[in-house]
Amino acid sequence: MSEITYRGCKELLFQRMLMAVASSILVQIIFMSCVVLITNLNITSPLSWIEDTLAIITCFRMWCYFTVLATVIVLQGIICSKNYLNKPPYAETRFAMFYNLFTPHNFMVGTLYLTIGIVLVWLHLSLKGDEYNSLTTNCTTIYGTCLVEEYLFLIIGGLWTGIHYFIKMNIFGTQRLQFPIIPQSKFTQISRGIGLVLPVSMTGAIWPCLYYLIVYYFLGSYIRGIVVSMLFINVDNEPLDQMSKLLNISLIFHLWLYATLFTLTMNSMFLLFQVYLTEWMPFAIGQSVYTTSQPTITLSEALAMKKVPIVQYLGYLDLVTLAQKEKSRRANLFTLSQPGGHPYNWNCIIVKSLELINEFAKEIDIVCCCKQTLKKKPIETINYNCEHPYVYHMRNLASPAPPPVPAASNNTNNQQAFSSGKYIMEFIKTTRQCFINYLLSKPLIFYFFGTQYDAKINHLLNNGQPVIWAIDGLSSLAVASLTEDLYGIVQKDLPGIIDALVLLKQSLEKLHKMNMLSRKSYHDDKDIRQMLASLRAANRRSIYRIIIAFKEYIDGLNLEQPIKDQLQNFFVCKE
Incomplete structure (x- = not known):
């Protein structure tokens, strides 16, 4: 492929990915504003509820948080664009499939998901302004600084949601771009897609929350002990890893809400990439020899x-x-x-x-x-009946061949040497294949190294x-x-x-x-x-x-x- 074609592809895809990332930032700002509106709900005083929400959204600190969120989304678009642009790898065996999991790209994607999970929870907790907005607080019964375990619980919950989503979508599943059957406008596709993604994200966030509650019930004391020892702080309140404390409706609601927001962020980014990258575009039928403008991608080059x-x-x-x-x-x-x-x-x-x-x-x-x-096909056996001039422990019942002509003795020796070398190579190749077939006949070895048709x-x-x-x-x-x-x-x-x-x-x-x-x-x-x-x-x-x-x-x-x-x-x- 010519350099001009690659340059044209880069320009075409860069424009579309840039529009997808910009649209994703706008959508995330809308989501973030809606979450602020929901978490500051005040039914008794609707006017003050709306005024407080607008004050939070328009303040300088909120736009600083928007900048952090936009930076994370841009990194997500850069790293995850490889999944949408490159050809999906094919693993012939289960071992190759397992080996493909430990790639630098998967490591970056996993790190990105963990970062987004923590950043989203941190941003929203910082905007709340209640008892969950800080990791530490002044102790009430003893002198010093104490841990706010609810804050730690929600931050680790965001980390857990990132791990769950990465395992679900990058290890046990894949996301492929799907072209719409009926051409539609971008606004129609986005509005319809968000309407479909929202209930899926809300129901899909239930399972990681349940898993996390079970994990924290058994391992919460170890997590709390590590954080307390690292930050040199105390624990003032009753530990959270108890059934009576974990069954806090407000805490579970916030955990589910942030898990839903994370899933919605990931799915909406994929939706926007799909809308912009799958948009139909006309290619030039052919390049004219009389044009002096910069060459573009032709239809045959795109095919x-x-x-x-x-x-x-x-x-x-x-x-x-x-x-x-x-x-x-x-x-x-x-x-x-x-x-x-x-x-x-x-x-x-x-x-x-x-x-x-x-x-x-x-x-x-x-x-x-x-x-x-x-x-x-049964397991192949070694074929020793290859064509060669020697006979091992076998009676030759055929009529004896006439003696060679002395003038052609050199050619005969060369043919014998060639046949011997051919036999040795065939013997090695067949033996190796038989050994491989023997190993693959074992169920456990075939499960990992056998070809998956x-x-x-x-x-x-x-x-x-x-x-x-x-x-x-x-x-x-x-x-x-x-x-x-x-x-x-x-x-x-x-x-x-x-x-x-x-x-x-x-x-x-x-x-x-x-x-x-x-x-x-x-x-x-x-x-x-x-x-x-x-x-x-x-x-x-x-x-x-x-x-x-x-x-x-x-x-x-x-x-x-x-x-x-x-x-x-x-x-x-x-x-």
Whole structure:
């Protein structure tokens, strides 16, 4: 990929991420103001309640806290943007999956979550102005400084919420950007998303609070002792790690409220990144040799951007959009390049699209074949019957070979040496494979180091959205070419398009019949099944679209007989 293309990607993604971070800061300020309004609730005097809330929100100290919160959100956007921009890693074994957890990026994300959990609780406790706003206070029964254990309880609760969220979303789960099925405005997506995220955050914050209450009941004395010994302070009140003290409705409400706010902060940041990064954008069909402006990313370059999947997704989204909705841009795609008179733009796009479809179908076939052979194939034994000139402890019943010609003795020796070396290498390779198969035959070793073909299928289907757009876009372009392609540049690639669609159909049917997704081992099993159903539906829809449009011309296309046999069910509408 050229340096210009990478620079264009950076500029495009930086603008969108900057807008997402700025919107997240605004949303967090609104959330923080709402929490201040709720925590200072005074039903008996509504006017003073509103006046006190406005005074807190508009004071200088509040805006200093806003600055701290904005800094943390910017760091969150910088660190977590890697999850949205880079290709998700694939772990072939459980050991590799466990090894991928201990990466510098995960360490930074975990540290960020812990920091946000503590900072959010600290900010809101500092704004309350009641007995929970400080870690220490003057003792009432003894002389000196004493610990406010409720403050410590809530601060450690924010730390616990960060740990819980990190384990839930980064170790036992992943967050993937989902493109909206129906294009909507940003405001509509954000308002609708917040409405869905809010109840999920409120109910999802209940479990970490319950876990934390249980943990603090058993370990609260150790935590309190460590803090007291480190700060050289005393304990004046009754310890908090007792059932009567922990069942404080006000304390539990504040713990749940801050856990909800943390979850809402994380989910709203992901929502804003999704809204801005998945917004459709038109790419240039091709660069003109006569333009002097700075080159931008073309559609063919976006389709080939495998290292930055979000740009590749946007490229295929633009492909299916222009194929179905934009006649003027299709005209640019169906034109010949000048000078030269070649279909350069179409060739670049068709090559990248067919490459994606064929590679996806090929990987599915490989995994299905490996899965079948894994069920049927016994442990391999060492094959000693390799071709070599020596016989060990065996009678030779064949007729004796004639003696070699003296002139060719050097060639014979070279062939014998080559056969001996080949046999030794084959013997070592086979022995090593047999040893590996023997180790993998042990259930415990196979559990950690055996290849997870179900995980491979899940990884492929999670990246199946651009394939859906590719087959929909190519079939729509092929249909539109009947009336818009003045030079007939699409017809030469029509057999290749049909072959790719039929081969993909066979691969998806094989995957569906093997029922490889019957075991619910992943939390996103529903999404994976839905993606498989969407792929099959899009594939059938694309083939029907081409068959209906080119029904009178199919016999004139250069198609192999197995492909024509597969198309018969589409002619009679039985698929």
